[in-house]
Amino acid sequence: EGEKRWKKTPKSGIKGQCWCSRAPGPGIPSPLPLPIPGGFSGNGGESLPCLFPQGIPQAVLVGHDWGGAVVWNMALFHPDRVRAVASLNTPYRPADPAVDILEKMKEHPALEYQFYFQEPGVAEAELEKDIGRTLKALIRSTHPEERLQSVPGIPGLSSRPGLLVGFPEDPPPSRILPGPELEYYIQRFRKSGFRGPLNWYRNIRTNWNWALSARDRKIPLPALMVTAGKDPVLLPSLSKGMENWIPRLRREHLEECGHWTQMERPAEVNRILLEWLEGLPPDVPFPGISRL
Secondary structure: OOHHHHOOOOOOOOOOOOOOOOOOOOOOOOOOOOOOOOOHHHHHHHOHHHHOHHHOOOEEEEEEOHHHHHHHHHHHHOOOOEEEEEEEOOOOOOOOOOOOHHHHHOOOHHHHHHHHOOOOOHHHHHHHHOHHHHHHHHOOOOOHHHOOOOOOOOOOHHHOOOOOOOOOOOOOOEOOEOHHHHHHHHHHHHHHOOHHHHHHHHOHHHHHHHHHHHOOOOOOOOEEEEEEOOOOOOOHHHHOOHHHOOOOEEEEEEOOOOOOHHHHOHHHHHHHHHHHHHOOOOOOOOOOOOOO
């Protein structure tokens, strides 16, 4: 999650500090070598200094996409460090020892791109060939004027030689990634490449196996789940039953919103987050059951 994607958070009467924690992404060299060790175990333990700078003992964590998965795991493994937790689009599901996660994913055609990302170097070569084209093709809103005509969907990717095959060579500008921000991301990805973000997908099974150690735990903290009705991958239906594992869960839904939630609907996201933050109990006790 680049900090640019969270830049529209407004000032409010809420007292405190706000920061964007960095994981392997735009301009951030990947700390995960291949083969990749650790997975979320690193994000849940070794990355604590990054998630909690300046000696801050406890914080409210908000994440989107992979960031959502990180903050759910922080709340699960380190509830003493997390006052409350919120996720945009990404639901929480406990790991199931009876499931091979990669085999389970094959049942969902919308996840086919994640298998394309598995072979090191293949997706990097395609995505880094023309970074501007990659970003304009993939980071678009659900607005009708934003739709690229006659482009292939995610299902069927295994029969094509690449993710961007069939996309325009020079896609029109994206409403949610205007010129200055597009150029910012181009420069950051030229510096870092796509290996860091892609390694998240290559670590799915390792993360799943690590999460099995917490499969019977619940998240006891105040929590917020924001679903987006037009996200083609992180479907709202995937969040069904989260209350069984997160008893203090609050839900919000943005029907006319795709995957890039805080970029597509910044005003609505800000309203939801601020109302939720303002409604948190003034002093949430430390559970004191942090574990790795």
